[in-house]
Amino acid sequence: MKLRKGLWLLLCLTFVMSLFLAACSKDKEAGGEVDKPEKEKDPAVEEPVEETGPVNGGDLIVGSTGNPTMFNPYFSTDTASSDIEGFLYNGLVTVNLDLEVQNDLAEEITPSEDNLSYTVKLKQGVKFHDGEEMTADDVVFSYMMLKNEAVISERKSNFESMEKVEKIDDYTVKFTLNKVDVTFYPTTLSYSVLPEHILGKVDPATLHENEFNTKNPIGTGPFKFEEWKDGEYVKVVAFDEYFDGRPHLDSITTKIITDANAMLASLQAGEIDMWNAVPGTELETAKAIPGIKIEEGLALSYTFLAFNQKDERFQDKRVRQAMTHAINRQAIVDSIMNGAGQVANAPDSPLMWTYNDDVPKFDYDVEKAKALMKEAGWEDTDGDGILDKDGKKMSFSVKTNQGNKVREEIAVVLEQQLKEIGVEAKPAITEWGAFIEQISAPNWDYEAMVLGWALSTFPDSYDIFHSSQIQEGLNFAWYKNEEADKLMEKGRQTPDTEEYKQIQKDLYKIITEDQAYTFLYYPTEFRAMPENLEGYEFHSRSPFYNVHKWWLKPTE
Template identity: 40%
Template structure:
């Protein structure tokens, strides 16, 4: 009887507990909900950037496209960098010494106590490793030509690296602005395929956090950055391949920073929440011809095509006046640009004469020129999502039809465009643009040695141009270099391996909520408006801040 009553009592207690459990859980949930709700919402300073294309390699040794380079510049540091006045200054190198002579030497003295994002210390071994990787023939890099004149790169001590050149090399200092990569992470690894290229570790102001292909790349502030933690907590690159959608996102607050397309300029400039900046860009847009294609081997044909294209009309109606007609391989506002070079005028009749001289006639009366039974017909490709290039392509179709050339325009997604067509040289002609460095050295783009491994993907070769490019690298005197590159400019202009279309203005738009943090002489913090610098708008992004913060959205 006693055992039965104990048993029944235990059963009763279990029932009470089971009946009470939902109430206990509900009570706990309500307490936590109220506690969390009463806590102040976490504010985060973030910058959201619209990018028309996804990155390819988050590795400065391998990267070839602007999307990758933009992100790499925030994750990695070079030994040197350009300041806001376009003067080379120290980055990972605290200082340097140059010794001239037949075999110039540069000694870099590195910053101490710089940490990789995984906590390991940066040393001269990393610089030596980066150089060795670039020079390794197995590495798929276009940077090798920048370092092929290095005779010796040696570690002098933990924080000192010595560079000896085989001969004078005037762009030498600028080449060391390339991002340095970590030896401890990549030693004995296949750099071309290693997962590092999608999960990089650098020394820069921002750390890699996340990459969702064709959607976004997320960077977070480096708390241990040697110049001080950035004021922004994170930067998000949103991949938005359509410019109309980018504009909508900008106007509705979905993105904060966007490279405005010319036809959007006036409309966006009127928005009181945005500021649109404008200055000439360090680059140009062009039509590049595959010179292995028989259609384009005769320079008279290339000159004819340039005469047939109304570039002034393109600048007026496609760029809305936000740019200038280009005459050659340099932007019009740089010191080495040859102002004596006049652009080929729009002259369809002259185009027809040059084509006739090259043997192209409309023998069958179908409106398309032919030669040896082959019609003058080719495919012009460019990347989708770029309205300017698409509009240029449509106009070029019409211009060339008027002189008897049949053009088919095709657009491809950026990664496909590069991987399937440009890199393997599977194209007739393309519309592209170059973003250039500050030094006039154009060896990687135009020297014949760079056809297979460099940026000379159109296969241009001119022995006289090769000699000038080498001479320009060996000369230090500014006036003598200017003379060399003026000659180079004139030769390229006559050869027309590209139809140089225009130098566009750079017109980024930024939300007014971002300010720059500055300190006065007394050490008191203030906020100032962000200004365009010679080095670009984002030169001092580590000082950007949203004073009121913005809520972190899940």
């Protein structure tokens, strides 16, 4: 496709410095762990090694600590759901190992000279799982869906700049924007194409809760949905008519195991084949399991502590700064994560070309934390060891998701460390589905939480920190800063690479000075999988990158 030089550089200059991690999980069965029998042979005779190509067959059993909430990427916001959605759907574009944008369902994408329209030619012959052909009608329906005011979704911000989508012919569509938006090509066009012949008949106001999302999701992806037993497993099977060739694996079963210790035991027992989030403290144990290998790298993600700024106690940035000063983040990385990560200070990843660590830092300093709390008016007036102000105690719960061993342990450490400055932070470990529902709009039912963001492959903080995203988006922390809002808006309309990078630098300084989050760490991910799994390539954003090319090498 043709792009103006500035925009092309901005969209495709993205590079990877090293490796990756995040936090999820995966699975096992045919071809998983097999002990090879010893053969007696003449040591003087070298037996030739027979090389084999990809073979079809096998069910890969993946362990997941998170229980999916649904299987529709326009409405889900959690990683457990998006992992399954990656098996079922395709977008117009995707990203390769270097985080460069490449075509997926699109055959060709041509932007206009002013970057206010994109003409997309679709691949022909692509089938949905029910046998219907994907056409321009499906693309128009899918991308216009969130423009309907009746539709309820936290993903709408990615479609704000889109004015309309028009069908030119059965395999060509034209997107028209109301303003330049550099995130449109790499981000918006990556959204999945859904079947208009099924969902086009549904009342828009009920799309978010339609049974399509949970009982019969149909896409164009390499695997098709077979069964979901809530809290137990999700099974998908190979789609024979997948446009890029039938997957080699017959099926993938995602087994829900919410306890990390039970997950490790299942991996050891051969009950699962794959786990994409082995804690650093369990790495050596996982490496010692016969028939298992480990792939590792830095994840395109970060883990954070967020305070609900809807709560008056957390609206003073000095309080949030004090909390960060009181937390020994390096100790968390060294002990809980066994060194598998690095302390984070900004809302970006070292893997991104916009990454900048030249931001205000709030290093571990208990005395400074105490001084900031006192400056903000918080003192222990009744001698109970807990700070108070205007009759309110600095006592709150810290929610995080059950099954993520690292986050569970962090919540306990936070309780211990914050106690040193007179803050009572009580761990509240919550089942994944309930956790996501509680923290999301319109509930915002939390005081503080430990969570992580799997970042977009294009650096953009709008969804998470822009004030417009509080009511309907992903700004769970209720963070508001007018200057930050303006920079995020300006950034989306800036196609020049260096100018965009400077805008992000200025933005990160504001966000970190405000301590919109306490940025905890960038994790290194350890992914355990069958030793005989072939075709796997480590992707910093997607643990199931090119899953249709994976295959299990026959063992003796």
